[in-house]
Amino acid sequence: MNEAPLSALFILLAALIVMSAFFSSSETGMMTLNRYRLKHLAKTGHRGAKRASKMLQRTDQLIGVILIGNNFVNIFASSIATVIAIRLWGDAGIAIATILLTVVILIFAEVTPKTLAALFPERIAFPASYVLQPLLKILYPIVWLVNLFTGAILKLLRVSAKDASSEHLSREELRTLVNEAGALIPRKHKDMLVSILDLEKVTVNDIMVPRNEVVGIDLDDDLETILRQARNSQHTRLPVFKGDINNIQGMLHLRNLSKLLMQEDINKAMIMQLCREPYFIPESTPLHLQLINFQKAKRRIGIVVDEYGDVLGIATLEDILEEIVGDFTTDYAATSPDIIPQDDGTYIIDGSAHIRTINKMLGWKLPTDGPKTLNGLITETLETIPENNVCLKVNGVRIEVLQIKDNVVKAATVHPPLRRQKLRTGT
Template sequence: MNETSLTVLSSVLVGLIVLSAFFSSSETGMMSLNRYRLKHMAKTGHKGAKRAQGLLQRTDQLIGVILIGNNFVNILASAIATVIAIRIWGDAGIAIATILLTLVILIFAEVTPKTLAALFPEKIAFPASHILGPLLKALYPLVWAVNLFTGAILKILRISPEDAANDHLSREELRTVVNEAGALIPAKHKDMLVGILDLENVTVNDIMVPRNDVVGIDLDDEMETILRQLRSSQHTRLPVYKGDINNIQGILHLRSASKLLLQEDINKAMIMQLCREPYFIPESTPLNTQLINFQKGKRRFGIVVDEYGDVLGLATLEDILEEIIGEFTTDYSATSPDIIPQDNGTFIIDGATSLRAINKTLGWKMPTDGPKTLNGLITETLENIPETNVCLKVAGHRVEVLQIKDNVVKAAIVHPGRRKKRSLL
């Protein structure tokens, strides 16, 4: 073998190593592509994304053509390197060629190109699709034959490609994607997206206004009392009942009642004519279902009832929306009369405040799988209704009962939970 032949073989060997690096980087780049970003780019008309998406629709064929090409060039490179090594070093060239070629392929045709492809998959995969597409068509019979044997082996192992995980994200996976989006999604928008995902896990019972806090019109009251209530009410809609809240007659919208207030002779029958039929909601209804029900029925207000039909409270469309977008006030702890911050870091909290509202407002983790309000949590922990002001520990927080009235904890002082000290060692 003359020097010219040796030079030609060396050039071919370098070209084969470059081809090996191409196939290795193409495989990693294609497999590392973000499928959801790829679909988005393809929909917007990106040609490289469309080609890559087409190749990835049959992953077995894509991997087949890449591995056929990669193994072919590696084996051919090994043969040529052996010939060159024997020409230079004689019989010892076989061992030398094996060691040197292994190192060269490992560094320049495997680790380096695959690392680059993993870091920048789009920059590698999109240009590579120009070559892989025609190559797949040219080698399709060979790829088909290889996949045929591969499929037979998988059947023997009782493995079906259909059993593989699909590209659909579960709710928890989508939550992780949203939380890991970083600066791409503003924090407020993240909270809203997570709030939508959480709607299924929250029931109407968790966000309703409790029965004790429901403001309504009692038809058994004097007409003067009713009119005074209509003029001073801070609510847009009021339930109308007779004697007891369980005996609801209808829902009155104050916009309709405002016309009555201009008249002189007003009676209860005229008020009832303006009432809309009450809409009842089972307490266990998930919020995502109730949101759709409100939309279908063109409702914004519903009465929450238990399995026996007794009224537990009321829920509004605004209550559900607040679970998604948060409170409509910018600083709930500063403006809410239910949670009043103190100078010493404690909070005076109304006993009827829901535990979910406390957790969302103050970032705490009080249990919500049992009682729904602070009063309920305190009485459950004590296993009785406190007769005097007591101090107890609830869910890691020190709670001091401040006011008790009608067998209900009206207010309590709650201390923030202690944070664990970080070790300096």
């Protein structure tokens, strides 16, 4: 080697540094590949993705062949650099070669290629797999021997490959992945995906129509009143009860009743024959489970009951779907009788309005882990039933009680939370 011309040695040294850069970038590129995108590309038939995915199934072998190649070329490059330095500067060249080679390898064979690979892992890893795969076959005996000793050392340290973290995403990790998807997923689709993940946190009690707002047919009413109610109803399914809503007899689909309306000899018994048995739902049922239950039972509406069997309200399939896709109205705040916008930017909100509905429609963050309605939130915050118009603030939202009747807050003026503005001060 001492007889070789310096030009050849410099060319060989440059080639070794390029090879070192290849191994360094390959390691970073392979390890920083998005595993879920990699699986998707492999399923679509991408050859580079298939090859990289196969190699990543045995990371010990992949890392082994990369490090063997990298260390070999780095040591070889060190030897060549030493020879060149001695021929140029004599014995003092050893120290010079060590310093210069360290800087060169650090910049051109480590930091720069690894940074590029971290920024563009697919552009580096996929082409590199065409070289690494046959190289692994050639060096397999050495890789196997190295991994044998490595495995023995890990056993002494009581480390097992089974202890490695799973690639499966948790619910919170999936939520973060969806939120960080950027422009790859439309905003509406993001909201739907996150809403699906949140279904298990919401119970039927959170989205039901309370019993005082339930529209139903009372069999104690006269037949003319019942038929008039059926003709003018805005709903297609009505609960049928006798005297009190806790005494539900069944569910009536008005489409079936329309056939009887053409007859003159209608009676309540004929109406009851058209009713379907009521479907009851425990109030604490999570929405994701109730969605499945609706599907299994072939139902679209259920009666929500508490632990004592008393009726609390009704929940429909539409209510659950709205939790996922949003309300079907375009401007709920403008059309809902419970939320009335005012010219000064405030809202007059009915005391029976659900906190979740207020938050969703107005983009606020009122607490939902306690009372379900605005009236409940006010009374819990005050720890008493207000006897006159009072003002309070909850999570930055100012609430002024407008009307109280029968120990219940009927309406309140609600001010939107103030947004903090950054003030610029001069010096």
